[in-house]
Amino acid sequence: MESIAEHTTAKCYHCGNECGGSDIKIESKIFCCNGCKSVYEILDANLLCDYYALDTNNPGNKIEESVKSKFAFLDEETIIAKVLDFQEGDKFGVTFYIPSIHCSSCIWLLENMQKIHPGIIASNVHFRKKEINIQFNNRISLRQLAELLTSLGYAPVINFNGKEINRKTVNKALLYKIGIAGFCFGNIMMLSLPDYLSVSDKFSGDIKGLFIYLSLFLSLPVFTYCSADYFASSWNAIKTRTVNIDLPIALGVIAAFSQSIYEIYTGAGPGYLDSLSGLIFFLLIGKWYQNKTYEALSFERDYKSYFPLAVTKIENNSERYVTLDKLKAGDTILIRNNEIIPADGYILEGTGVIDYSFVTGESSLTTKETGQKVYAGGRQEGPAVKIITSKEVSESYLTQLWNKDNATDKLNGLVEFTNKIGKYFTIAVLLISLGSYLYWVGKDSGIALHAAVSVLIIFCPCIFALAIPFGFGKAMNILGRNGLFLKNTETIEKLAHNDFIVFDKTGTITTTENPEVSFVGELTNAQSEMVKALVKNSTHPLSRSIYNFLKVDSSVKPDSFIEIPSQGLKGRFKEIEVIAGTAEIAGLNIKKELEMVSGSKVYVKVNDQVKGYFIFRNSYRKSFEQISGLLKKKYTLHLLSGDNDSERSYLSNYFPPSNLHFNQTPQSKLEYIKKLSKEGKVMMIGDGLNDAGALQQSNCGISITENCGNFSPACDAILDASAFSRLPVFLKYAKACVRSVYGSLAISLSYNIIGLYFAVQGLLKPLVAALLMPISSVSVVLFVTIMSSLWAKKIWTQIKVTNIIFQGALPHSSLTGLLINLYQTINNECTDHTCDF
Amino acid sequence: MSVLIILVIFSLLVAGSFLGAFIWAIRDGQYDDDYSPSVRMLFDSKKSEIKQKSNK
Numbered sequence: 001m002e003s004i005a006e007h008t009t010a011k012c013y014h015c016g017n018e019c020g021g022s023d024i025k026i027e028s029k030i031f032c033c034n035g036c037k038s039v040y041e042i043l044d045a046n047l048l049c050d051y052y053a054l055d056t057n058n059p060g061n062k063i064e065e066s067v068k069s070k071f072a073f074l075d076e077e078t079i080i081a082k083v084l085d086f087q088e089g090d091k092f093g094v095t096f097y098i099p100s101i102h103c104s105s106c107i108w109l110l111e112n113m114q115k116i117h118p119g120i121i122a123s124n125v126h127f128r129k130k131e132i133n134i135q136f137n138n139r140i141s142l143r144q145l146a147e148l149l150t151s152l153g154y155a156p157v158i159n160f161n162g163k164e165i166n167r168k169t170v171n172k173a174l175l176y177k178i179g180i181a182g183f184c185f186g187n188i189m190m191l192s193l194p195d196y197l198s199v200s201d202k203f204s205g206d207i208k209g210l211f212i213y214l215s216l217f218l219s220l221p222v223f224t225y226c227s228a229d230y231f232a233s234s235w236n237a238i239k240t241r242t243v244n245i246d247l248p249i250a251l252g253v254i255a256a257f258s259q260s261i262y263e264i265y266t267g268a269g270p271g272y273l274d275s276l277s278g279l280i281f282f283l284l285i286g287k288w289y290q291n292k293t294y295e296a297l298s299f300e301r302d303y304k305s306y307f308p309l310a311v312t313k314i315e316n317n318s319e320r321y322v323t324l325d326k327l328k329a330g331d332t333i334l335i336r337n338n339e340i341i342p343a344d345g346y347i348l349e350g351t352g353v354i355d356y357s358f359v360t361g362e363s364s365l366t367t368k369e370t371g372q373k374v375y376a377g378g379r380q381e382g383p384a385v386k387i388i389t390s391k392e393v394s395e396s397y398l399t400q401l402w403n404k405d406n407a408t409d410k411l412n413g414l415v416e417f418t419n420k421i422g423k424y425f426t427i428a429v430l431l432i433s434l435g436s437y438l439y440w441v442g443k444d445s446g447i448a449l450h451a452a453v454s455v456l457i458i459f460c461p462c463i464f465a466l467a468i469p470f471g472f473g474k475a476m477n478i479l480g481r482n483g484l485f486l487k488n489t490e491t492i493e494k495l496a497h498n499d500f501i502v503f504d505k506t507g508t509i510t511t512t513e514n515p516e517v518s519f520v521g522e523l524t525n526a527q528s529e530m531v532k533a534l535v536k537n538s539t540h541p542l543s544r545s546i547y548n549f550l551k552v553d554s555s556v557k558p559d560s561f562i563e564i565p566s567q568g569l570k571g572r573f574k575e576i577e578v579i580a581g582t583a584e585i586a587g588l589n590i591k592k593e594l595e596m597v598s599g600s601k602v603y604v605k606v607n608d609q610v611k612g613y614f615i616f617r618n619s620y621r622k623s624f625e626q627i628s629g630l631l632k633k634k635y636t637l638h639l640l641s642g643d644n645d646s647e648r649s650y651l652s653n654y655f656p657p658s659n660l661h662f663n664q665t666p667q668s669k670l671e672y673i674k675k676l677s678k679e680g681k682v683m684m685i686g687d688g689l690n691d692a693g694a695l696q697q698s699n700c701g702i703s704i705t706e707n708c709g710n711f712s713p714a715c716d717a718i719l720d721a722s723a724f725s726r727l728p729v730f731l732k733y734a735k736a737c738v739r740s741v742y743g744s745l746a747i748s749l750s751y752n753i754i755g756l757y758f759a760v761q762g763l764l765k766p767l768v769a770a771l772l773m774p775i776s777s778v779s780v781v782l783f784v785t786i787m788s789s790l791w792a793k794k795i796w797t798q799i800k801v802t803n804i805i806f807q808g809a810l811p812h813s814s815l816t817g818l819l820i821n822l823y824q825t826i827n828n829e830c831t832d833h834t835c836d837f
Numbered sequence: 838m839s840v841l842i843i844l845v846i847f848s849l850l851v852a853g854s855f856l857g858a859f860i861w862a863i864r865d866g867q868y869d870d871d872y873s874p875s876v877r878m879l880f881d882s883k884k885s886e887i888k889q890k891s892n893k
Contacts, residue, residue: 054880104876111877127873175863183856187849207841214845 012036013052014060015153036060039152043109046116051109059105061153070150070338073310073321074143074158082309082323083142083158090138091121096149096156101130110154117148132156158309171291178284181226184218185277191215192274196767212270216260219273223257226280245422245464248429248456249283255456256769272457275769282777283465290469290489307342307376307393311335314386324393336384343376343389344396350385354378377689382567421745422464429459436760447762454764458755458772460748466777467744471784475737478792483723484702484730491716494700495734499680501631502673502694505641505651507687508704510618511721517549521612523604528552530578531604534571538563542602546580546614568602579605586610623725628654630728635683640664640672642690669694685727689713733795740787744780751776 011017013029014036024031031037039060043049051059073079085093101110107125110132114120119140124133132154136145149156191211227250234250237243253276260271310321312334319334324342327333332348335341341354352368356378365381368374374387376396391397433455440448472489479486486492503509523531532550535543537558558571558578568581579586586603587610602614631637638659639651645662652660661672670693676682677699684691684698687705692713695701703715704724719727755772758764862868 104879107873107876108880111880125873126870127876128870172863172868175868176860179856179859179863183852187852190848191845207839210842211845214849 012060014040016060035153042116042152048109048112048115051105054105054108059103059109061100061102071143071146071158073308073312074146075141076310076321079310079321079323080142085133091135092137092142093133093135094142094145095131095133096146096158097129097131098149098154098156099130100154101125101127101132106154109152113148116152117145120145171288174284174288174291177226178281178288180221181277181281181284184222184226185274185281188215188218188274188277191218192270192766192770195270196770212264215270215273216264219257219260219277222277222280223253226277226284227253230283243423243426245426245461248426248459248461249465251429252456252459253280255453259450259453259457270766272766272769275457275766275773278770279460279773279777282774286466286469286781289473292473308340311339311342327389327393329389329391329395331389333387333389334384335380335387337380337382339380341374341376341378341380341387342396343393344374344391345387345389346371346373348386348388350383352378352380352385352387353382355381422461425461425464429456432459432756432760436762439760440762444762450764451760451762454759454762455756458759458764458769459752460755460773460776467741467748467780467784470781471737471741471744471788474785474788475733475792478788479730479733482726482730483720484726485718485720487716491700492734492737494716495683495731496738497681498635498683498700498731500638500676500682501635502638502640502676502682502684502698504669504684504686504688504691504694505639505647506618506643508685508691509621509624509639511621511706515545515616516619517545517614517616519549519612519614521604521610523611525552527578527604527606527611529556530558530571530573530576530606531580533558533573534561534569534578534580537561537571538569542614542616543569543580545616546602549614576607579603621721621724625654627725627727631731634731638672638676640669640694642666666690666693670697673697685719686713729795733791736791736795737788740784740791743787744784747783748776748780751779 011030012032014031017032024034024037026037026040029040031040040049043051074083083094085095087093098110101107107127110125111123113123113134117140119136119138121135121137123135125131126133132149134145140148146156146158191214194208194211230246230250230253233246234244237247256272256276260273260276263269263271307324310323311327312319313322313327314320314332314334327343329343333342333345335352347368347370349370351370352366352372352374354366354368354374356366356375366378373390376393433452436455437448437452440451469489472492475492476486476489486495528550529552532547532552533556535546556573558573561569561571563569564581564585568579568585570581570585571578580602583601583603586605587608601616604611604613628637632654636659637655639655639661641660641662642664643662645660648657648660648662664672666689669691673682673684673694674697677697681699683700683702684694685702685704686695687703691703695703695713695715700717701715702717702719703713704719704721706721751772755764755768758768
């Protein structure tokens, strides 16, 4: 909205947000709210103001209003034991997940925590995981520690999932294997040199023998330790009577190793030990590259990572914190302001003002009176309410939907292409091997076995083991830098092949940021001025929107002013009392009308006279019109909305009218996707918990989020809302990448055919294998990596016309450029995108 | 030519020590977080300097 740009005022010294005419100041430094100011005061008092100097882009996090009792459950002994990492005497260790860690200043401040509180001994930040490990003593309690972090803008997220969350450690075993395989490969290569240089005659037999036996000794760890995963995986495949892509690899490794032992034993030659260890080394690197995913993002989140760890239970008139797994149906629980309702139930006492935005994407609040049913997942925005639970946490409406094993008919990890072609590939290898054995067995039984084994050795499924990890890995990295974070490399294929795109409405194609404001009723200029002066004092998002909406210059100041949380504002200007807030605070009882118009409302009352109301509607994302036009050409678009059909006529411009579905429940969304899946591949784009089932049911579920650190339901990919406009580019790019991997299939097949030409004739020499294997591996890897970059560049230039910036494309066209890029790919791909989190 | 044997064994020992160092580094957690240490080393610990400034 332009109006915001026009009203740009000074930026907050702490968080960099616009202050909106705030007059909270210390010396010359302006702050947007008291929260930011108090952080500055803490830092100033502890001589930690370097914080602001390290990162010039105002490193602070905006301080959200939080309730004092938010971490009260950390006083409970049983819960403390669950949260703590270790406890030795009066020394404790704890690891918190803090989503708001985002820059180097954050690391600096969090690692200097011991200067703020003497109870903290040391702290250590893990930036990628957004975790902090703190050691502290009994001068500070766990609760105080969590509250201290919160007061600095680094609120830890402690949830039901407890320690399981974000404990993806770097796969150390894989790194060990790569190191060992590389070491053995290099040394075996060196030791095999005399054999290839035909200097063997001059060598005495002793030295030659020593070299061969040393090679054999070095290849033992490669065969037993480094390739163990391939054996295990193919053994599992055999047990379940399926064929997987690790099977030909395992067979090839076994064949090469036994052939080598046989040749060394009979003195026929050095065998294929160098090719074998080289192959394993390359394959492991491919695997490592493929496993590089986004540590800080979680794609597997279920309800457990959304719900808090504990809830206040009321028993015999006393309050006590219990962990959610101990909560039973029929328990009475107390939900305070800003707490999440963990289980379905009925309101026993108080009024529920519930924010279901995480569930539905709708930002307006729902009011529930005593006796009415509330669903798990909502957040209470008002005074505490007592709720009697009707179901256990895991049986609540939404969590149950989530728990349903919707993924059963999805292929387990393997993508269709890999699965289908990989199967034929494996069968082909076995058939050719068997065929060449049968061909030779009548003529020369010695050659027969050699030929059959050679086929297994030379046939390398580089396409699967190398082309996909490197090609898709590179693509995943480029997409990540542009705001689409994939769960794994296989998601590229899921992105590429779809027939239908199903959108959720609220929160997906509409945005909660910059709502459209309009005023219904009449306000005089003087009244507008007063309202503007009133909302100036509030940090509530609706107040900010009203402030920006009212174009009058406000020179008046309220004589008295109070803010009633989640109700509204009251102010007195001399004789005139102005109220802005909910219908309740305005003294109105107009529930029927509320149902008619969707969106939040703020009523204005001047001296007992209601003047009208501001209405806020979620606006459509600016780029929606453009991208729906682009997507319409290739896909059939559908819309599933939980709202009523008041926007039907508007949306018919973008969707075929028969594909517009309103008043959808989470369950019916899931069913719709299921039905559609029978006709073709479905991509679902949604955001809230209510889409969780549909996201899982679809071929490719994309969850859209305004902030990547926020909670998002389980999905295949997370799309940063700011990158929404790039969606058509992403889809096009994914298609191009899949095509380039298909292209590499041709390359790898041509190498395999050359190898087979020697192998089936029983002519395979170790030298041929030793040459062919690295050449084919390296050329396939180069091909797909370069292609992925070139496509990014090409699509980027195409799209530049439409003013969508696509970063991370390869800017070089020369060979040096390609090599630089390849180097960067392998080395530092993760450093670029992290700042965007 | 038998000097080759000594050389080969020596080269294996050298290479092996590098492998050992690599494994040590993995075990030590050097590959766990490849971002924070690079930032951390750039932080100055100019405590005294700041104190002087604030006293002025």
